[in-house]
Amino acid sequence: MTRRLFLRNSLIFASSSFFISSEHSRASSKASLVEKETRKYPSYLELEEKGILSQRIEELNSIYESCHLCPRNCRVNRIKDEKGKCNSTAKVKVSSAFPHFGEEAPLVGKRGSGTIFFSNCGLRCVFCQNWKINIEGEGVEISDERLADMMIRLQKMGCHNVNLVTPSHYVPNIVNALQKAIRKGLHIPLVYNTAPYETLETLQLLDGIIDIYLPDFKFMDPENAAKYSGEAYNYPYFAKIAIKEMHRQVGVLQVNRQRIAVRGLIIRHLVLPNNIAGTDKFLKFVAENLPKTTYLNIMRQYRPEYKAFEYPKLSRRLKRSEYIKALQLANKYGLNRLDS
Numbered sequence: 001m002t003r004r005l006f007l008r009n010s011l012i013f014a015s016s017s018f019f020i021s022s023e024h025s026r027a028s029s030k031a032s033l034v035e036k037e038t039r040k041y042p043s044y045l046e047l048e049e050k051g052i053l054s055q056r057i058e059e060l061n062s063i064y065e066s067c068h069l070c071p072r073n074c075r076v077n078r079i080k081d082e083k084g085k086c087n088s089t090a091k092v093k094v095s096s097a098f099p100h101f102g103e104e105a106p107l108v109g110k111r112g113s114g115t116i117f118f119s120n121c122g123l124r125c126v127f128c129q130n131w132k133i134n135i136e137g138e139g140v141e142i143s144d145e146r147l148a149d150m151m152i153r154l155q156k157m158g159c160h161n162v163n164l165v166t167p168s169h170y171v172p173n174i175v176n177a178l179q180k181a182i183r184k185g186l187h188i189p190l191v192y193n194t195a196p197y198e199t200l201e202t203l204q205l206l207d208g209i210i211d212i213y214l215p216d217f218k219f220m221d222p223e224n225a226a227k228y229s230g231e232a233y234n235y236p237y238f239a240k241i242a243i244k245e246m247h248r249q250v251g252v253l254q255v256n257r258q259r260i261a262v263r264g265l266i267i268r269h270l271v272l273p274n275n276i277a278g279t280d281k282f283l284k285f286v287a288e289n290l291p292k293t294t295y296l297n298i299m300r301q302y303r304p305e306y307k308a309f310e311y312p313k314l315s316r317r318l319k320r321s322e323y324i325k326a327l328q329l330a331n332k333y334g335l336n337r338l339d340s
């Protein structure tokens, strides 16, 4: 983390009604579809008005008693502080929160995307770029009330959205905090920034709560998913279903007159060396299952981190030729809304 980001993070933590000690805070193609003016955003306001949000919170909390929030299906009682593969109890843990200017342009706008980085992760990739947070669990346990205050603080700072980074294992806390934040005046959309190692059940409980889905699709091949992401053989199966469900809920990306995202799907795909991610198959999958106008960010910034050096095929940066091939394939499949 740069010194600038560190200072920003500290500012948010220290200036809210809660306080987290400083040692813990270290821790397009151009968007072209404009929102329909008649639609009310963000959608969660309507769910709260109708009393549906409270029901969802209850349902989600009950999942914690025998946790199957994600496909790991650990069945531990997180309310009793038992931990599954994600190494998390039912108390939400946060590493940092700050306006982020490095996300996709429709999320960042002029005032940034209000990122909240959650600690731990159920997937545990050997090349994780945020391994101190996601694997080692750097961060601080906070109450849902404080998480709500964090969302409000990001909104007050002018952020265009609340960007929930690696949220899957804390969905019950997040939705509970959302309701508290709505009652304090939250009115910017939630971005669900995920692996996306998700179950259909959890995603369906988020229907109408999340306006912008930001899945980062990792592998098409079960063997590679198992080898590089903690035995997650079922990753491709669940991630493909998840992306289709996300699209069903929010559709293609819509932006407002200022070209800021208000609702929709943004897919990320990190191209890995030696086609470990199965980029060719993934782009074909997108072309065959989603509209050609799906917003797609094909990322080239892979660098070996964490344990990647122990795996020869992952122990180098991406070649320029590998990235260009990915772009050519996207073009071949007619995908015409690439991030640039």
Ligand code: SF4
Binding pocket: 067, 068, 069, 070, 071, 072, 073, 074, 075, 076, 083, 084, 085, 086, 087, 088, 122, 168, 169
């Ligand atoms: S969220 Fe954590 S405890 Fe629950 S199923 Fe997933 S990895 Fe297991």
